[in-house]
Amino acid sequence: MLDDSGLRMMELAGKGYCCSQIVVLLALDELGRDNPDLVRAASGLCMGMGGCSGPCGVHTGAALVLGLHAGKGTDMETQDDKLPLMLEELRDWFAEATAPYGGMSCGDILDGECGQPHQSRCGGLLSAVSAQVRRILAEHGLDPAEGREQE
Structure with a gap:
């Protein structure tokens, strides 16, 4: 049985x-926010950056979320000093999570079947990365439900 997050993932996948x-x-x-510009920008990371040979979108999307919480976004902001460590933790976790597929690229995870996400592999990674990002943020004193103030 899917939880609310799993249902939301399926809904979003069904919407393309x-x-x-x-x-x-x-x-x-x-965060209770809408940001169509960020969502559109994330489309540049789809399917291994277009050819399945690039990094998995689950991983790159998660890196975007860490940056959303800890990165520099305005002239007056500074990047959180913990961001590089958080990104390293994410990368190490993702490498371990994808080891059974032979690598971290979209093509590795899809077993060379580029073009269509694999429901159980990609869905499992999506679910797991959401929990992992929340854990990383919390361990570094950042609340996943409270982002930086918008200017």
Whole structure:
């Protein structure tokens, strides 16, 4: 049985959003924000940046979410000093999570079947990365439900 997050992921996939966009949309949902520009920008990360040979959109979307919480977004802001460590933790976790598929690229995860996400592999990674991003943020004193103030 799917929880609310799993149902939301299926709904977004059914509406044509790719993995990177789904990760971003779930984070925006939690923040209670809309940001179509960010969602559109995340589409550039879909399907391994277009050819399945690039990094998985689940991973790159999760990196965007960490940056959303800890990155520099205005002239007056500074990047949180913990962001590089958080990104490293995400990368290490993702490498371990995708080891059974032979690598972290979209093509590795899809077993060379580029063009259509694999429901159980991609869905499982989407669900797991959401929990992992929340854990990383919390461990570094950032609340996933409270982003930086918008200017």
